[in-house]
Amino acid sequence: MDSKLHVSASPHIHSARTTQSIMLDVVIALLPAAIAGVILFGLSALAVIVCCVAVSVLSEFVFNLILKKEQTVGDLSAVVTGLLLALNLPANVPLWQAGVGSVFAIIVVKCLFGGLGHNLVNPAITARVFMLVAFGSMAQAAFPLDTVAGATPLVELAAGNSPSLMDLFLGKTGGAIGETCTLALLIGGIYLLCRRVIQWHLPVAFIGTVFLFTLALVGFDFVTALAWTLSGGLFLGAIFMATDYVTSPATPLGMFVFGVLAGVLTVVIRFFGNYPEGVSFAILFMNIMTPFIDKWTARKPFGTGGVKA
Amino acid sequence: MAFSLHGVHVPHRKNTAAMPAVRMGAPGTVTLPMVMHIGKAAIPVVKVGDHVDVGTLVAEQDGKISSPIYASVSGKVSKIGDMLLSNGSTAPAITIESDGEMTVSETVAPPKVENGADLIEAIRKSGIVGLGGAGFPTYVKFDVGDPSKIEELIINGAECEPYITSDTRTMLDRADDMAFALRALEQHLGIKKILIGIENNKKEAIASMQKLAAEDVCVKVCVLPALYPQGGEKVLIYHTTGKTVPAGKLPIDVGCVVCNCTTLAEIGRYLQTGMPLVEKCVTVDGGAVKEPKNVIVPIGTALSDVFDFCGGFTVDPEKVLYGGPMMGIAVPDTSVPVLKQTNAILALSKKEAAPKKTTACLRCGACANHCPFRLDPCAIAFAYKKRDVEELERLAVETCMECGCCAFNCPAGRPLIENHRLAKALVREARAERKAKEATK
Structure with missing residues (x-):
């Protein structure tokens, strides 16, 4: 019977956390925002969510099937990508566009670079930017002035009108399905923090920088700065998109640097750029900067002069 | 000390903490490998057919970094032959057939200790090595030339590995031996x-040691958070003294000597009785073991005999380990013997030892964020893949103590420790090559 003993290198026990359980936590954390989106924008929002998730999972499944790769849809990362993309789209986006965006996110941004862990940029963010640029109508759809989504608060703010802070907090404004309800996003964020899936450094630095920078730009008008902070995709981006492990720094210091720089970029684009919203572009840009941040913020190993007694 | 080092909260599973060690009778045979320590193999000084008693010298040490070996049972030397060790190398081993009497050798008598040199010689002769698991010859640690270099002696009672409670039992049951050794030192x-x-998490052991400290002004008990790997040598030094041992240096370079609490108790026993290191308290536990206990075992006893003493197995074990589940060594079969530095033998069930499925690295940073030495296993894996020795040296892979925090945490189940070992070997090889090249110049 002894010949059946398993021999391997230590350690012989492992934590319960797996890639799948992390992804499941992210899905759970996104549910409040998804539910809020459906309540706020109706069944068309649900259709977009279902479409994006289904197409994302199917894309990865088919890609692996055709290339005879090990099936990876079980790790749930495609579900997260699909869900995130859907929450970044307005409820009235044509479903075919949502589908194309999902295929782009999974195939072009993720699978072609080698799959989970190898993508340089966040698939959902990149797909959103791709759709913004690719579909002429999409630019309007993302920041629509029609009845379904209503004028986005960023457009109103730029025009000098200030929406009520309570409406912004509860999401009763125009915008993408999952970005308007700050309350739901905060609930998800707190869940991820409690489950230690994410750390506070990046979201706090990101949101804090946007608030402080905006505060300075609007002449220290506290209410207006808060309105800018609660508007657009900032909370969705800072809590769920920028914290993507693969495309953000690994050390707390690196996360902090990423957050601050992304915050500065967001405000610069919002105030001085051509687009009303800058969160996606800021995250995408910082994704590309991540390897450099990782290099600059690497820890000094113990005993090599890092900490003195 | 500004910050404490990172680590992981491993499950404690100290099931046997309240069980005083029970002594196991003489096994049929014992096998004594000539390598039960770090350093050169000991050289047998007995022949097949010789009669030995408990405490008879059977092998003398070879060179400074080595240790003598004594018979752990009385009986007849039946075989001296090569044996495969758990690290893959072979070494001679002496097999003794026990006569069941456990007759104590006449050579066993308390050593005469009048000065420091006598004490160090006594520790050398006792055959004591680092009993926390590393097996470094203990006398070498104290043989530092000028003893005033030793600013702090740190006694390691952290026992941070899951399951193991043999050090806890030492602190509870053998405080007198420890105190005796401390007074001599x-x-x-x-x-x-x-x-x-x-x-x-060891309240009783803390109380026992505080009692010891109350009678000895030199001794202070440092209660540390139960965060694995608290008992790692450099981690323990940092958390008890605030001193950082530089990479590639020894504790004595910052004025510290670390000694495991059971090692200390063995020194105390040797000084009092002259009985060298011939038996060992091991924690026998794991999901497959019927009656987990702490057992005092003659060194050289086959693991299977010890498991049998504990009622055998409830289910077929998936893995059998020397030591704890974080750093222990998996053995291919249970005929291998209990060694000097064995502090536990675990038989893990399939459920306990279930490996994680290996998937792609997410770059989540869980490995680096939990490394006590602030290494970046993810970057090391990448550099090793490229066989980039320079980068591996820059990443200080050689300082890795293989505690396993990174691999324990990795959600993708990546074999990080295995990778570090390969990377370290690569760096060592490259360095030896470099040296050889320089020598021929």
């Missing part, structure tokens, strides 16, 4: 500051 080596580091 204070008297003859002039050691003035002794810190006993214990994790805060």
Whole structure:
């Protein structure tokens, strides 16, 4: 019977956390925002969510099937990508566009670079930017002035009108399905923090920088700065998109640097750029900067002069 | 000390903490490998057919970094032959057929210790090695030339590995032996500051050691958070003294000597009785073991005999380990013997030892964020893949103590420790090559 003993290198026990359980936590954390989106924008929002998730999972499944790769849809990362993309789209986006965006996110941004862990940029963010640029109508759809989504608060703010802070907090404004309800996003964020899936450094630095920078730009008008902070995709981006492990720094210091720089970029684009919203572009840009941040913020190993007694 | 080092909260599973060690009778045979320590193999000084008693010298040490070996049972030397060790190398081993009497050798008598040199010689002769698991010859640690170099003696009672409670039992049941050894070290080596580091999940052991400290002004008990790997040598030094041992240096370079609490108790016993290291208290536990216990075992006893003493297995074990589940060594079969430095033997069930499925690295940073030495296993894996020795050296892979925090945490189940070992070997090889090249120039 002894010949059946398993021999391997230590350690012989492992934590319960797996890639799948992390992804499941992210899905759970996104549910409040998804539910809020459906309540706020109706069944068309649900259709977009279902479409994006289904197409994302199917894309990865088919890609692996055709290339005879090990099936990876079980790790749930495609579900997260699909869900995130859907929450970044307005409820009235044509479903075919949502589908194309999902295929782009999974195939072009993720699978072609080698799959989970190898993508340089966040698939959902990149797909959103791709759709913004690719579909002429999409630019309007993302920041629509029609009845379904209503004028986005960023457009109103730029025009000098200030929406009520309570409406912004509860999401009763125009915008993408999952970005308007700050309350739901905060609930998800707190869940991820409690489950230690994410750390506070990046979201706090990101949101804090946007608030402080905006505060300075609007002449220290506290209410207006808060309105800018609660508007657009900032909370969705800072809590769920920028914290993507693969495309953000690994050390707390690196996360902090990423957050601050992304915050500065967001405000610069919002105030001085051509687009009303800058969160996606800021995250995408910082994704590309991540390897450099990782290099600059690497820890000094113990005993090599890092900490003195 | 500004920050404490990172680590992981491993499950404690100290099921046997309340069980005083029970002594197992003489096994049929014992097998004594000539390598039960770090350093050169000991050289047998007995022949097949010789009669030996408990405490008879059977192998003398070879060179400074080595240790003598004594018979752990009385009986007849039946075989001297090569044996495959768990690290893959072979070494001679002496097999003794027990006569069941456990007759104590006439050579066993308390050593005469009048000064520091006597004490160090006594520790050498005792055959004691680092009993926390590393097996470094203990006398070498104290043989530092000028004993005043030793600013702090740190007694390691952290016992941070899951399951293992043999050190806890030492602190509870053998405080007298420990105190005796400490007095000798204070008297003859002039050691003035002794810190006993214990994790805060061992309340009784802490109380026992505090009692010891109350009777000895040099001794202070340091209660440490139960955060694995608290008992790692450099981690313990940092958390008890605030000193950082530089990479590639030894504790003595910052004035510290670390000694495991059971090692200390063995020194105390040797000084009092002259009985060298011939038996060992091991924690026998794991999901497959019927009656987990702490057992005092003659060194060289086959693991299977010890498991049988504990009622055998309830289910077929998936893995059998020397030591704890974080750093222990998986053995291919249970005929291998209990060694000097064995502090536990675990038989893990399939459920306990279930490996994680290996998937792609997410770059989540869980490995680096939990490394006590602030290494970046993810970057090391990448550099090793490229066989980039320079990068591996820059990443200080050689400082890795293989505690396993990174691999324990990795959600993708990546074999990080295995990778570090390969990377370290690569760096060592490259360095040896470089040296050889320079020598021929």
